[in-house]
Amino acid sequence: MTILELTSYATLLFLLALLLVSITNQTWFSKLRLPPSPRALPIIGHLHLLGPLIHHSFHDLSSKYGPLLYLRLGSVPCIVASTPELAKEILRAQELTFSSRKHSIAIDLLTYNSAFAFAPYGPYWKFIKKLITTELLGNRILNQFLPIRTKELHHFIRYLANKAEASERVNVTEELLKLTNNIISQMMLSIKCSGTDNQAEETRSLVREVTKIFGEFNVSDFIWFCRNLDLQGFRKRIEDIYRRYDALLEKIILDREELRKKKETQEMTCDSGDDDVKDILDLLLDAMENENSEIKLTRNHMKALVLDFFTAATDTSAIAIEWSLAELINHPMVLEKARKEIDKVVGNNRLIEESDCRNLPYIQAIIKETLRLHPPIPMVSRKSIKECNIHGYLIPKDTLLFVNIWSIGRDPKYWENPMDFKPERFLQSNKGDELIDIKGQDFQLLPFGTGRRGCPGISLAMQELPTILAVMIQCFNWRVVNPSGVEMNVVDMDERPGLTAPRATDLVCVPMARLNAYKILD
Template sequence: MILDQLLILPLFLLFLILSILFKIFPFQSKLPPSPIALPIIGHFHLLGPLIHHSFQKLSLRYGPLFSLRLGSVPCIIASTPEYAKLLLKYNDLSFNSRLYNIAITRLTNNSSIVFGPYGPYWKFIRRLSTNELLGSHTMKNFLSLRESEYRRLLRVFASKSEAGEAVNVTNELLKLSNNVISKMMLGRAEDVMSVVRDVTRIVGEFNVSDYIWFCKHMDLQGFGKRIEDIHGRFDALMEKVIAEREELRKKKQNGERKDIGGGDQPRVKDFIDILLDFSEDESSEIKLTRVHIKSLISDFFIAGTDSIAITTEWALAELINHPEVMKRAREEIEDVVKSKRLVNETDAPNLPYIQAILKETFRLHPPLPLVSRECVQDCKIGNYVIPAKTLLFVNVWAIGRDPSCWENPLEFQPERFLNSDDLEKKNMGPIDVRGQHFQLLPFGSGTRLCPGLNLAMQELPTLLAAMIQCFDFKVVGKHDKLINDDEQDNIALVDMDERPGLTAPRAHDLVCVPVARFKEVTILDT
């Protein structure tokens, strides 16, 4: 009897330990294949600074759907269009939440449309953004604003060209996208480029405290201080802007407000006015607070500034490295505008090769290399059971370089999106970027499809076409490589290294001497 009791005690302890383990890591045995994990840190030791690169290397060994444990957090990584479609389309309801970490929680005050949890508030804000802030009518109202910024950028290049001086193209593209978003949001240009880049960088970094449960309240990497600094800088700026607009609204209640640029036309409402209107509407289904407004403004700056500038820079870098593609793009532009005027947004549908260049840029250099989600309910994927709270990463960057999806995947070939025979070989029809073709997902897919997609696809073709219509670019950055050419020696190639973060910008700024293609750039004044 005593022996039986002694045997029961260790069995009870074993049962207790197993119960705790299964509670922490439910369905562990039903997750996809996984490397051997280390105690406490899990698989963190397998990840380098460029996470999407590390995920791709692991997928070559463990398959198109594999699992990792980052600290105490279970994750699955998908690296093929088939799994992307299965997870983001057919199981959209199970994966309709976004990754939330310490940085996101603090910087967005839990009120973000980009990162916020799926629910009544998120659906209201999504509808507001799609219909009121980023709808076709609003985009049309701000057309002249975007065109004035395109011309401002080209005039900067023209002045540098005349002086034979180099220009930091990276900074100028960031300034343009910052100004467009800032004027649409706030009615004026506010320089938030540095803080936006700090946000995208810290949100994309792995913080140990987010993944190892007993480190949750420890600031082992100094993230806390950096987060508070970024939050303080942005919050102070937004508080100042909102307070000024509220004061102006009080003063203008009984008078008609004129357009930002003067003249007799009624002023186009910017986003902050629309948001303040909703915050004052007592009948609104969701009461917008000051915190909500700040968070939404932050969302638009983060999503609209970095991604548009990064995509344009990558596209221009590829064109500089592939002069034959640049030449064909110019020929297309000249066929459409006849070199008599500057290309504009209405020309974009008639520039299929420019569109193909952008798709090829999205394929090789997606602005968001990883589409991240969080599983909100237990979900069965084939023979696997994915437990709630598991993080999902769809490696868009790896899909774009998969030889089973693309011929010569590492080569920059915009023609692949124009050649119907090549697409048919891969069982592809015409491919767009709106989340329905899972081999190309620059804006995500499903419920969480980027609401700024329409704005991006209005700006990008026109901006890129205008730059290459008016200028050649001689690279002078210290990170260039030199090659030999039959016609010209020592042609500079732009380096194509990446920098870590939420987005995937080039590692080094693009510095060039712009060379005007017209003796007098009078085209900018037409």
Template sequence: MADLSVYFGILLIWLASTLLLRVIFTKSPIKTHLPPSPCVLPVIGHLYLLSKLPHQAFHKISSRYGPLVYLLFGSKPCVLVSSPEMARQCLKTHETCFLNRPKRTNVDYITYGSADFVLAPYGPYWRFMKKLCMSELLGVRILQQHLPIRAEEIKLFMKSVMKKADLREEVNVGEEVAMLSNNIITRMALRRRCYDVEGEGHQLVELVKEMAELGGKFNLGDMLWFVKKLDLQGFGKRLESVRSKYDAIMERIMKEHEDARKKREEEEEMGRKGDQSVKDLLDILLDIYADESSEIKLTRENIKAFIMNIFGAGTETSAYTIEWALAELINHPNIMAKARLEIHSVVGKSRIVEESDIPNLPYVQSIIKETMRIHPTGPLIVRQSTEDCNIDGYCIPARTTLFVNVWAIGRDTNNWNDPLEFQPERFLNKEGVSPYLKGQNFELLSFGAGRRSCPGASLALHIIHTALAGMIQCFEWKVGKEGNETVDMEEGPGMALPRAHPLLCIPHARIHPFALV
């Protein structure tokens, strides 16, 4: 039997190779109109060029073949973009051709398939959810209503670090800022803290972490059609288990919210004042779910997928950016000192920095922009073409996956002077901070561009700016036994560009803007 399986595998590879070679050599008229491309291998195509850090591997390819490159990953056609000009053509000039995201088996299953907003095809449901995000779920009014939550969690975070500073304890910065981000998100979305011992919020965050890990795994079935149904990597059972656990917890939380909503309505009918607390994101989604006149009828799967999106995208973006920014500041003490001087001149030393102070801290803002240029938490923007289109004179066929290498664009010498140097001053002008991060300047695409740009950008920036400014204001951050070591800046594998090694520091308190509790 073992011999038969080996021969069967060889036969499959031979058949696939034959088919691929026929495609390559019988469609030469179309091929001549495709962008430049490296040498392709049978069956695997250009997969041999990838590494555990795809954005870096893509950068090497673009350095040799140009800013627009055609690739085949197994049987999947792809196009790689690595310049602002090409990105503008794809994400603005021909935006309507690239409004969909490609489906990936692991992510599609975890996020309830077509119920997911982030991966949903462009259409009525996606437009409805995007409008809902910008006007209700993540709009200015709701963010303002939840300002006390963010302020309280940042204060609790600072107090926790202050205690460790008094004890001279080492702090894992990544873990601490992830805890901060998760607590803010869980309280805004579900009205509970995620790190309460044995709490459902904590369980939910751990499950979303596992989902993100599985979603980021390379699945052979996505690239090689002939192994799609074989589950050679054993993802099937793990995916089913983690989604089942997530589903059960979310159903309990949703039932709890629905019961509270029913009780509030009954009290109002009896003339008594019901619960007047600010609605969380789940409350708003359940209101729409129960509204028979809603433009789009939400399902329970739509709601679960959206909450998962909020956790998966919101927490990593904020936590990784804060961690990278602090690492850069430790390695550039002159920049740290300049930022601290700005904060003290605006805020003083008797209170902790607040969100309302950030517009008056242009240098702190420029530090965040420079961090996102060098260490973008979305190193690759991924789309899929819905129709044939022409980019820079080349034919891009329908159903081609587009990779915009944000990481490479941020480090390109054609766009930036000394691109590998951390220089926040490059974002300052006579009027203050340059207007970046909004998807209009294609040299810096931290939150994407166009209609499918990140709807949670404002929330992420609120958390990032205020948390980092507080960390600069209140502490000196020392690395190593002597407290004078530099931080390594090696990148680790992952969709959101984590650090390869945790940032471990001993904080030293500079000011005590509040009494410890």
């Protein structure tokens, strides 16, 4: 027998063994009384049924096989839940069972295996959650950073006013990303994208690369015998992003440590600096240097937390505002109603402030309706740490969970005329019930998740989003144009795949001034 024949024979045996293992696994799983499932293929399982927009694919499959669905993604078992009742059962009643998160090659390397968002539920996670909610994003700190948010918003409005005066196009997508990135960059690191300081610009670019690669499909994460193979070049891309991000953060941290040493020296010789406003990096360095801390933070913990903040506060906020504006442009009657509310409550002699938004219920309703139809992160994902039972089905340990909040937000069983953009649904109770809110207690609407793993940045988001949108409505009309400059009647509402769910194409508009922005900014 020749070497070629031996190689072919060995390959055939290997493929037959894989087929046998796949069939055996399917037979074994079928005896477990798993949730309904489509027929799987050997090796790849149900991967062939998924398109680029995973939440859309899950929605279509759930419509056919039921609200609790079992899938095998390569060698990884998962379940998909698509109703508020299931979300409540899994994320509240069995919250601790599903307290873990899926890891991937990209997540493990880019988050230094230390990210709060992906950390297992335990002492470290509890310590960081407490640190974030009481110190880093507590009301005191958020109020302390209000001047930063106001200053950046005013700079954004001046830029738009200049473009309106010149009748020039604006890439709203890019400018909203710059705005949200500048806000979090200054809150985190006291840097912004302007002048000769390109650190924030580089950070913004890296964050977009991170969120993009987190959401891409890597075959090595799902098919066991490909784990050590880099078939799609993912590992090379991941390592390149990691090197650039680590070098950038290391320089920022080193510069800050030098600055802190100088301040300490000055404070030893004179009483100054006590009233300086600390950014979040300073607070993290304080925590790292605290010898009495219950958890000893490392440098890698700090870098991972900075990445957590950037990924959570840049893309998602910009995406939500852009979807809101796109819906308003496509629904001029809703836009006009929002303007009337603003004119009545605030008027045209000053710019809207964060404190005004509590008196703008229709603006708040627009944000909630946008988050229902276009949640920036369309699925809540978890991983089971032990075997459990859900509605009579046995769910094995280490099963991935996807709660499809995008699908829940469009289900006619829970929402009247779900495809209609109707903010009024958040202004009046349905059949005498309480109004639905977004804080994680109403499982029909979970844009920020719920429970222990819910987003700790909800307070910042709900101060930022309505204020930015309201100011854009107050100051400008918006004429949508295509890349060639031709005016468009409607905004395209297709999505782009990834960890987040932004619009597929950038929103390009010519802003037209409604009032003298320069005058009310002075």
